Amino acid sequence: MIAHGGPAGQPAEKARDGVLVDVRNLTVTFPTPGGTIRPVAKVSFTVTHGRTLGIVGESGSGKSMTLRAMLDLVPPPGRIEEGQVVFDGRDLLRLPEKDRRSIRGREIGIIFQDPMASLNPVLTVGDQLSELLRAKAGLGRRAAWARAGELLDRVGIRAANSRLRSYPHQFSGGMAQRVMIAMALGAGPRLLLADEPTTALDVSVQDQVLALLEDLRIETTMSMIIVSHDIGVIARACDDVAVMYAGMLLERGAVAEVLRRPRHPYTKMLLSTVPTLEPNVDRRRLETIVGQLPDLATLTHGCPFAPRCAFARAECAALDVSLDTEPHASACPYV
Amino acid sequence: MKAPAVAQPGRLGRSIPWAWRDGARLSLVIGLTIVLGMYVVGLVAPLLGIGDPLKLDYDAALLAPSVAHPFGTDNLGRDMLVRVVYGTRVDLTLGFVTATCSMLLGMALGVYAGYFGGIRESLIMRTVDAVLSLPFLVLVLAIVAAVGPGLVGVYVAIIAVSWAIYARISYAQMLVLREKQFILAARTLAFGDARIVFKHALPNIFGPNIAWLISDIIANILGLAILSYLGVGIQPPDPEWGALIADGQTYLRTAWWISTIPGLVLVVVGIGFLLIGDWFTTRLAGNAVARR
């Protein structure tokens, strides 16, 4: 649960129209032998009804942990130090566990990176799907089984009804991910969280899964948060994007805007590393970003990207990192 | 092997005695104290003149534990403490001897099978499979039946069965090592097979074998105790812990100490070996990690 109490119920300011999820100052801490680290540090963003937010960043930037923190699933010894996750007017982090558990799987769905590892190996896919439907959609045994077949069909698995009797290890990676999607969507959630949904899949299958997600989004008007280190995935599937680095958000805005006119130095460099097939571009060298992600235990004050930033100056070390209030927000006041 | 546990004078509280430096080492020290302590006492018992384990004294039969007889006396008036101490010699000696012999025999066969392969490998390892497919006690009983009840029979039977696990452990290690660089290098340098085996392979194989040895010693001691209890191990009137427990069975109601105390001694020795074994496996695992 949350480290210290706070007001439950209505947030301080009036709920903004059309906002489904409002995450404020979410902070996760982890004790390590080298000191306490903050894999997620004062992260704030909102997701509007019907739109998709992408969170992009390198491995280890805290993206996955952010999703987990939203559902209060941070594995011990980590814990949520502060922050609010206001969903539908209620702060998820301050609800009793019973209510949170009821929201998980029903109003908020989540799919993970490795679909094979996320399924119970000794139960059939049909068993797991209908178990979820009975628990979350209140269906009876037979109705749940029938609905499970429909869901599998909807996510593009052929011969759905016989597939219900198959075990997870009999599916390929791509099909298993479709099963996960079916499970996440089973009870009709209004928000879907996707943690690196395509990373473990073959390139050809990635495309199919993304197309499926897009179809479902349009059909159900649900919102999504997609976390990925692959900018291509974000570019294709999201309306808005937030760029994360060392646990902090450095830039946020509409996808088209951010990709075309990145403001933060980190985003600029991130985008320049993407290989392109554009004409008239020198393709002989692949760009890289100098240096590595900082060791979170040694982070002190200031901008975490400063050591690797081409535009860094002395003031960066004392900067209080936070996004400005523009629609296309950046955490760097100097660039 | 053990350094004296002395803290530096003048720096009390800052220098931790060798024995207590960490929990694992504490286990080792306690375990060794129990095991070696008891064994040494047992070995020097005749010199200590504590008494004669075979001496009958009908007037002192079935006496409860007291200052004169700390472990009481049995139905023939023999002092139980003396019998337990003399029993230590029999039990612990058997434990050490059978386990060591089994280990050497098993290692030799396992390494041989793993290194040379082919039909020698099949023959040895299929034999190992056969021996390990039957319960330890059953095979031991069968061999004792053939050779004849008595201490000699027990020694033969236990060694004839125990070697198999060491062979399997050593064989598995050998298979892994066979492909390792330094063995291949030694081969290309045309070192003789024997030299390769002895100098390069064996040191790496000892570890898991010794880990098993430590638990094997107590298993073998328990084997002797069981066989003696059943009447096919040591023959009366010689003292042995299992036999003592058997002696006391008819007197459970009136003289519980005859059976209970030797049993407690067995448990204490067992815990001693367990502690030593824990230390060893922790150290072995630590070394494996460090070597990576």
Place this chain on the structure above:
Amino acid sequence: MRRYAARRALHAVPVLFGVTLISFLLVHAIPGDPIRTMLQLHATPEAVAYWRNFYGLDLPLPIQYLDFLRRLATLDMGQSIQLRQFVSDVIILRLGPTLALILYCVLLSLLITFVLATVSALSVGHWPDRVVKVISMVTNAMPAFWVGLTLIEIFCIRLGLFPASGLRDGLLPLIWSLTLPAVTVALYVSPVLIRGLRSTMIGLLHADFVEAARARGLSESTILVRYVLRNSLVTLVTMVGLNVGFLIGGTIVVENVFAIPGIGQLIVNAVTSQDFPVVQACVLLIGVWVVMVNLLTDLLNAALDPRIRL
């Protein structure tokens, strides 16, 4: 599944032959003249001639073995020297009590293991886990027969709750008289099982698919039963299979402590009197049991875990 079962059963055949081979070779482990050693005081010329013929010791070894197998097919194991009865008759009489005891032991062990391992895994680092660990360690060091005697002392002699020896007729009295023996063996075998199951369960509690199930909002009790426990069954079954040798060894000892008229008592008496036909037959019987149990556990595992049937 059926194909897997057939394949597995086929693998058991050579092992069974190995068991018969060991049983057969036992007689040849006897130093000196086996016949005279065996017969000792009963060594009349007729008896010596009968047994020499029976074992065919003058014939080459392979022929002896084939002969042995042939007699086995008709369940002819010769006669008990001590009891002057056909070995097969003697064994059949004693099968019942031993099988009943083994069944009771297995059920009790499974129950104890399951409960204690679950408690332990759910409370890692806290006192219930520590208590279970200490009890396991201490019980592990206790010899089975001593535990049996101690239990007799406490529960029979002082408290008078159970009979100290023998078997009673009737289903309930039978269970009552087998309880202390079964508890003794269960205490003997359980520590190893608890250790293994506990570590498997601890690993499972944080497995990816368990975390995913939590993320889907399934209740903790559903997760515990259908995700954690269900996936640890395979480990439990495997471990029971690996330890069946200990179980049988413990049963033999306990039968002698509690004077249960089963195979365990039979084999010990036979060893004491060097009654080889009986010893041979018992070894064979027990070997077959072990092979059967291993086959059974493999099949059970295949039924429990669909990934194994590949």
